[in-house]
Amino acid sequence: MTAVPTLPALSEEAQGLATGPVEHPLHPEHTPTGQLSFGAFFQGVNSSTVWRSERSGSQIAWESFETLIRTAERGRFAAFFLGEGLRLREHRGVPLELDVAGRPDAQTLLAGLAAITESIGLVATQNTTYNDPVDLARRLQTLDLLSGGRAGWNIVTTDNAWTGENFRRGGYLDHEDRYVHAEAFVKVAQQLWRGEQIDHHGQHYDVAARGTLPRSAQGEPVLFQAGASPAGQAFAGRTADVIFSPHGTLAAAADFRRSVVDATIAAGRDPQAVKILPGAEIILGATDAEAEEKRIWVRDHQIGPQQAIALLEQYWGRDLSDFDPDGPLPDVEPEIEQSDVTRGAGFQFAKAKELTAAWRAEAAEKGLSILEFAREKSGARRGEFVGSYDRVADRLGQFAALGAIDGLNITPWLIPSGLDDIVDHLVPRLQERGIYPTEYAGTTLRENLGLPPVQG
Amino acid sequence: MTTPQNSAGAAAPAPVLAVDLVTDPAALPALGALARALEAAGIGALTLSDGGLHPVHVAAHLAPATTALGLLPRTDAVHVEPFHLATQLMSLDHVAAGRAGWLLAVEDTPEAAHAVGREVLGAEAAAQEAADVLTASRLVWDSWAEDAEVRDAERGLYIDAARLQYADFEGETFSVRGPAITPRSPQGVLPVLLADADRAAAGEKVAEQLADGRALDVDLTGLDLTSPDLTDPQAAGDQLRAVVAGELEAAVRGDGASAVRLVRLVGLDLSGDPQALAARLGALAASLREDDLVAPAPAAGTDLRAQLGLPAAVRDEDPARRADRARLAAAASTTEESR
Structure with missing residues (x-):
């Protein structure tokens, strides 16, 4: 294996490098395939997409989606992901103005994209809290049939009453009931897909229905899940085909694999049954130095002074506009009022005081300003792979050989050209190394992710 | 039958000729080819009636394959998340x-209600629900101004x-609180029509006040477009014309919400060769157009409102609903305090 020279300019976290020796195999019951699959995740909200660039195109025009998905398909990506909007993000009671906002309904758009693509999977994030299971299951099955067996469902949960203001039920679900509800919901969906009689009478709803549509080429949609919490992992072990929680380092990814394999075995399933495709951002250059320069540019354009202050305001819950973004973190206490938080961030209010104190200490110790601290936090959260084409290809080779991951779900930082260098420069290098498909394995998403035929 | 006068200036032009497709999964393999062929033959719009596959997604699937056809899913307004x-x-x-566009339907069957864990509403309540869902939908569609995305790098504002x-x-x-998670769509506010088949269930309020117009249903069930008698498209067109023109001439054209803006051919067996079907329906369209009984074939890029003769949607700005009202209120109270 190619030796990986140390790059002083890059943080270990940014490189996603191993922090120590990693056991092989990672889990006695798990056999690495040595292969990687890519997904492309069109975010449509938040600061990951750079919009202050002349090269930044429309976030809503059909042409943007068309360009992006055609590039992904040219690069043999297994899947194209779209997020779900339930309520426009707000900051201090006003729609957040600083970041990209405004996106289409995921499945409606994917139904259109199915008509112009042939092999790539089409995955919609759809929550179980503010959807009706029979309606959602039928729409997913429609997408699966329209695309010839290429649909996937990224199952998410939510519980806050603020989101509920757009929906019939309002805020009805307790935080701890999220997965109980989600699991019952998924079961109803599967019954519908299998043409079974549904007669569900549960804690949260009563449903009677019967599926009438035929099975798709892949049987039924592939199930994705992002929950990294213990409850989320247990749910994924029982239900999911693919998990895409982000983790920045090889060591963290290795730990996660072990725990997912444990959860899968505990659920009585094949230890290979659940694939792991962590969310990631890839920043490439012809040289390491060029990639690092680009990383700094991307980060500076993702998080400006206003976003940095707004990020802290989410956690402090109060107006911090008088603080200097180039100065130290605010020395005031947070006000943990629900009305002052950017909604949709999933933040636990009770932790605000503890967290802000820890951040103050961390920033002071590292000598980081508000702006520098916000940029560092945002990069760490996303999971970055930064470097020359060969360096990133080698690093991904390590991940694949160990079986820590089965691929990456890549968030492009520019729309619509953000996958170009990945497809033109990284993918061929991965193919040369024999760790990435040169052709699609089949016509369905299930086949292209290397998943076994659906049970049931 | 008397024909009431349209109110001055509100006369609907000749209606758009539409073909109804039922979203049966068996029809899937030929669907794209059929839509393209019908478009090439000068059909103005497709309506998508629920035959299993979700009509909204089927319409979206046909959109990239076509450039001029109006696409109107006919879908329930009641048992949905608005x-x-x-x-x-x-x-x-x-x-x-x-x-x-949206062909608003009202399904108040036990099956539809139980699938979402609700009870059958009854005619009056279902009609009221449909009216509310339509009103809420328009408020959501109208929630972003066309120029809401400002991309002001200087001020750091995307919207x-x-x-x-x-x-x-x-x-x-x-x-529904809003605003939409989606930027304003090209038409701003979608045209919402009511098909004759759904008129009774939708109730008076939707039919006579809220809808943008009526879709006149012409039932062609039992007509075999591919029968040997109709191998000549012209002969087929003539036979169809006799039925459709008769219904069009007999119909009360109406005005406002009742104005006939679409003629919808329903009950057609579309399972045959798409080119042959389209040739026959194209002959019908041409024949009807000779007497201006239906609108001209749409040009690529025409929006559906324009095709239907509806004015472009003008945004209804309401200062009380402005999304920055919390900031305005905070600024006002700060000014108050500082006095």
């Missing part, structure tokens, strides 16, 4: 570059919240 339905329909308008407004819809059975 916010999701509104988002799906405005997303269809984005995908179809302004060619989307300007002052150019968004909440829906603030409060109905009897649900409420």
Whole structure:
């Protein structure tokens, strides 16, 4: 294996490098395939997409989606992901103005994209809290049939009453009931897909229905899940085909694999049954130095002074506009009022005081300003792979050989050209190394992710 | 039958000729080819009736394959999450570059109700629910100004919240806060029509006040377009014309919500060769157009409102619903305190 020279300019976290020796195999019951699959995740909200660039195109025009998905398909990506909007993000009671906002309904758009693509999977994030299971299951099955067996469902949960203001039920679900509800919901969906009689009478709803549509080429949609919490992992072990929680380092990814394999075995399933495709951002250059320069540019354009202050305001819950973004973190206490938080961030209010104190200490110790601290936090959260084409290809080779991951779900930082260098420069290098498909394995998403035929 | 005068200036032009497709999964393999062939033959619009596959997604699937056809899913307004339905329909308008419409249906069957864990509402309540869902949908569609995405790098603003407004819809059975998660669609507010088949269930309020117009249903069930008698497209066109022109001439053209803006051919067996079917229906369209009984074939890029003779949607700005109202209120109270 190619030796990986140390790059002083890059943080270990940014490189996603191993922090120590990693056991092989990672889990006695798990056999690495040595292969990687890519997904492309069109975010449509938040600061990951750079919009202050002349090269930044429309976030809503059909042409943007068309360009992006055609590039992904040219690069043999297994899947194209779209997020779900339930309520426009707000900051201090006003729609957040600083970041990209405004996106289409995921499945409606994917139904259109199915008509112009042939092999790539089409995955919609759809929550179980503010959807009706029979309606959602039928729409997913429609997408699966329209695309010839290429649909996937990224199952998410939510519980806050603020989101509920757009929906019939309002805020009805307790935080701890999220997965109980989600699991019952998924079961109803599967019954519908299998043409079974549904007669569900549960804690949260009563449903009677019967599926009438035929099975798709892949049987039924592939199930994705992002929950990294213990409850989320247990749910994924029982239900999911693919998990895409982000983790920045090889060591963290290795730990996660072990725990997912444990959860899968505990659920009585094949230890290979659940694939792991962590969310990631890839920043490439012809040289390491060029990639690092680009990383700094991307980060500076993702998080400006206003976003940095707004990020802290989410956690402090109060107006911090008088603080200097180039100065130290605010020395005031947070006000943990629900009305002052950017909604949709999933933040636990009770932790605000503890967290802000820890951040103050961390920033002071590292000598980081508000702006520098916000940029560092945002990069760490996303999971970055930064470097020359060969360096990133080698690093991904390590991940694949160990079986820590089965691929990456890549968030492009520019729309619509953000996958170009990945497809033109990284993918061929991965193919040369024999760790990435040169052709699609089949016509369905299930086949292209290397998943076994659906049970049931 | 008497024909009431349209009110001055509100006369609907000749209606758009539409073909109804039932979203049966068996029809899937030929669907794209059929839509393209019908478009090439000069058909103005497709309506998508529910035959299993979700009509909104089928319409979205046909959008990239076509450039001029109006696409109108015929889908339930009652047993839905209004916010999701509104988002799906405005997303269809984005995908179809302004060619989307909604043929509002009201399903108050036990099956539809039980599938979402609700009880059958009864005719009156179902009609009221449909009216509320339609009103809420329009408020969601209209919540972003066309220029809400400002991309002002100087001020660091991607959107300007002052150019968004909440829906603030409060109905009897649900409420929707808004604004939309989706930017304003090409048409802004989608045209919403009511087919004759759905008129009774939709109730007076939708039919006579809220709808943008009526879809006149012409039932061609039992007509075999591919029968040997009709091998000549012209002969087929003539036979169809006799039926359709008769119904069109007999229909009360109406005005306002009742104005006939679409003629919908329903019950056709479309399972044959798409080119042959399209040739026959194209002959019908040409024949009807000779006497201006239906609107001209749409040009690529025409939005559906224009095709239907509806004026472009003008945004209804409501200062009380401005999305930056919390900031305005905070600024006002600060000014108050500092006095």
